[in-house]
Amino acid sequence: MAAVAPRVFVSHLTGVAVFDPNGDQVGRVRDLVVILRVGRKPPRLLGLVVELSTRRRIFLPMTRVTGIESGQVITTGVLNVRRFEQRPTERLVIGELLDRRVTLVETREEVTVLDVSVQQLPARRDWEIDRVFVRKGRGGAFRRSKAETLTVEWSAVTGFSLEEHGQGAESLLATFEQLRPADLANVLHHLSPKRRSEVANALDDDRLADVLEELPEDDQIEIIGKLKEERAADVLEAMDPDDAADLLAELPQDEQERLLALMQPDEAADVRRLLAYEEKTAGGLMTTEPIVLRPDATVADALARVRNPDLSPALAAQVYVCRPPDETPTGKYLGTVHFQRLLRDPPYTLVSAILDDALQPLDPEAALPEVAGFFATYDMVAAPVVDESGSLLGAVTVDDVLDHMLPEDWRETEFHLHEDEDESRGVGGEMGEGGEMGEGGDEVEGVGHGS
Incomplete structure (x- = not known):
């Protein structure tokens, strides 16, 4: 008797690591791509949207998937690294199908989609959505215990093909x-x-x-x-x-x-x-909320402020000692105490006794190249900004410097893998086992995602 193909709910696939046959991780699953079909036929699962370490999103056809098990996806080891672009006829399962309001065919009752499951068809490499996990009534996805939930066949609901306005987002x-x-x-x-x-x-x-x-x-x-x-x-x-x-x-x-x-x-x-x-000056780059302490504060006081989980690592790397008031713009700036120095001195030590006052602070009008040069010269992750009167105005952190030195569209493009680099290797070239680029450049299984 043939074994029943395992059923996988898509919520369990989100963020799952994708490995090649050698056990090397190539990325993580971010969504699933399906194509809706006429009538009540279950949607066919075309493939997975996989995010590489460069944050580039690519399309992995299900024909390249050899296994989904134990919280991981195994591939054939050949990936098309062309950037994924969704086609008009396709739907993203997590991005578009979850949280939809659909209708139970039998009772005409409206329900909310919380999850869907996919299953591989017997004796074939095709996958399709087979079940839908829904909640009756309305309300957030976190109130499932207060409303009836049930799992039904795909054919038992209708409404996925309709454009929905006011779709929820709780399950996503x-x-x-x-x-x-x-x-x-x-x-x-x-x-x-x-x-x-x-x-x-x-x-x-x-x-x-x-x-x-x-x-x-x-x-x-x-x-x-x-x-x-x-x-x-x-x-x-x-x-x-x-x-x-x-x-x-x-x-x-x-x-x-x-x-x-x-x-x-x-x-x-x-x-x-x-x-x-x-914008591209120290004053425009700085934050007005660094850690500011009075001279009579102790190392213990400083470490307590550094432990604040809401602080970025760069802001927590040092504290600034000033005469009152304690918030920017402060009284006279006296110096900086670096986190490593705080770890070396007894808790009762006054911060005024361990100041680094030899390093010149940044002027608020200092241009971006000057600020970047300061960080590179002194190996800093944050630096004080002080005005002519000696008052601390704020602090510039290295992440803000990088943010303004990179191309304006750096968040939208994977600068680890430029388009001209793709062309030099052959756009649509495939990534072989071990992450190397292979020969070819053909569209994958006729799906042809990419730019």
Whole structure:
């Protein structure tokens, strides 16, 4: 008797590692590509969207998949590295099918799609969606225990082919809950504008702020423009002041002023100060929220501030000692204490006793090349910005320097693998076992994804 092919729910495939036959990881699954069929025939699974280590998304046909088991996907070892582009007839399972409102054929009751399962057809290499996991009634995906859920055959529901307005995003967010902000931003960037707006609306303010900071400028403007102004102001408050200032600088002056007026006065004041500087200067690059301590603070006080999980690693690398007040712009800047020095001295030591005051701080008008040279010369990950009167205005971190030195579209292009590099190897060339480029360049199994 033939063994029954295993059933896999797509929520269990998200983020799963993809390996070649030698056991080398080539990427991670980010979505599944299906094509809807007429009548009630289950959709055919064409392949997987795989994100390589370079963050490039490629298409992996199911004919190249030799196994899906134990939390991993095994391939034949040959990958087409042409960038994935969705065709009009295709649907992304995680990005477009989850959270849809569909109808049970038998009872005409509306239900919400929480998950779908795929199964390999017997004696064939084809895969298709066979079951749909749905929840009756309305409400967030996290309230499943309060509503009836059931798994039905694909043919038992209808409504997937209809354009849906106001589609939820709870199941999609649950699927990507563990992603870092940069990775979730990459997911949003590849969604349709409609779906991107729905996901943005479903994120809480802090999470959306973190994701916005990692998105390309056009996506930032699109998302913030579709939010209600009150919520847009809340999200801007949750962003780092320098990132909020960069985003507001791209908006029309009247819209910029409306949003600033809706922000908390102290938050808006920080952003206004940053907007006063040219973008590619130390003043335009800095954040106004570094760790500031008084001279009588101890090493223990400094380490307690450094432990704040909301701080970026660069900002947590050092503390700045100033006379009161404790927030920027402060009284006289006295010097910096580096994190390594904090680890070497007893907890009761005063920070004023272990200052590094020999390093000259940055002037707020210092241009980007000068700032970059400072970081390279002194191997710094953050640097203080001090005005003519000696007051600490903020700190520039290395990530902001890199952000402004890279090409403007660096978030949208995988700069580890440029297009001209593709052409020199043959666009559409395939990645062989061990990650090397193979001969050829043919379209994969007639699917032909790519640019």
